[in-house]
Amino acid sequence: MKRGEQWPVPSTIAGVGIGLRTPHIPEVLDTTPAIPWFELLADNWLAAGGLSLDYLHAVSERYPLTLHGVGLSLGGSDPLDLGYLANIKRLKERCGAVWYSEHLCFSQFRRHHYHDLCPLPFTHEALRHVIERIRKVQDFLGEQILIENVSSYLRYRVSQFGEGEFLARVAEGADCLLLVDLNNLYVNQINHGQDARRVIDCLPAQRVREIHLAGYQEKAGFLLDAHNHPVAEPVWWLYNYALRRWGQVATLIEWDHDLPPWSVLMGEQRQATDYHASTLCKHSSGALGAELRAELEAEQS
């Protein structure tokens, strides 16, 4: 698609969803909890048949879904895998997912797959490269996608931008949407000494369509983005900050390893819903809205 033309914007989704993992599916199908939407890890749902296909059908009949990918290697220097992308497109059509998101990272080199989200240097060349590839993906899928920031344990000396500026330039240049993982921003704040709030301030609010909340693990001398803990207090604080800046944004509770009982995830979802509701309340009140704006302006100055 040529510059100036717009890819169709995906329809919207609202409220606080949960990243649905296979061990929880029987309970979800039995009890049909009042969760507004679920997100599926696309790479786990590409099997041609068997139980996962029937689960996919059953879940998509009951809930709105979004798809989240980890394998596209958007920042990689190997050619884009259009076969994989065709599978994603087919999966999206099959389950009626509202949107598809991917990470701003690379995950392979010379067809060796790391199965990990490896960080990019924030350079002009990387910027041009990912913008071009995101546009190709959007052409292929025929719609905008969401791009997620990743946590990292190293930074490249060659970087020319801060993380927030890089993300904002990618979003504008590729005309894509953003999925902001606040846990990743906090992990990077501790790991690299960058202020997560300043990154949030850099991002174009109108492009932010989804927020991820997850738990990190404290290691000796750094934070690991482990997705195996409850959302930590500083991340809840950042969530509050982000909601006040961006308003109501669809939010997801993500928990991938050492899965807790379903009730624990429901508890996290309720807590996020409370934040969501209180932000809505404040935004709808003229007096409080003005107060919030003043508070934000004070924070900015």
Add this chain to the structure above:
Amino acid sequence: MTLRALQHDYYQAMQGNDSALKARVQGAGDLSTEQALAVYRNNTEQTLLSVLQQSFSVCRMLVGERCFNQLALRYCRTHPSSSLDLNAYGELFPNFIDQRLAPGEPLQVVPYLGDMARLEWLLQRAYHAANRTGFDFSRFARLTPEQQPDVRFTLAPDVAVVAVQWPVADIWTMHQSDADTLSPLLVEQALQHVLVERAAYRPQPSIIDRQMYDLVRAIDSGRSFADIVSLEPDSAQKLTDAIQRNWVTGFYD
């Protein structure tokens, strides 16, 4: 320095040679660059290890957690993942085990471990295979007598056969209890022909006779109807059995 060159250095670092990348990155928090790169190497290794643990769960029970993890990590370090699909990782693990069963190797006490891995690989492949379609008998009946001998058959996507030197189908069945670990078994070497299929979502092995094994192999290798029925005196009956059991789900000219 181009992005591709940087990613090449990163690749080298993931292979254990971080001399080029070290100067170009700095570690997070209190991490040295070596430690930061080790975090990424470990992330990949743990992901691949977890895949092998799930795909080869009976092998894991047979040798215990510690031994299995050592073996699997050696495999991960010498066999990078070449597919985006994690379910495709581990195909060469049975051969890797075979190379470690020689006399003098610690694994020689479980000489059937390679065969067990071979069976488990087919089972996990069956788990993710496409759903079956029914055999189209009416279309088959419409073939002319001239067309029929040249027809080739297709197996159900989940069906596969393997010939193993040890009775691993029996050992696998014995390990389908809730026990986390079982001691290695003293078993006699005995050739087994095993068919793997998925029933009600669950892949399972069953022992078949050599004639059925040969027939399924012949179908899988694309032999014609005429070739297949001439394999053995009762091959036509075996083919009928295979179709009735829905192991054969299609045909093509």
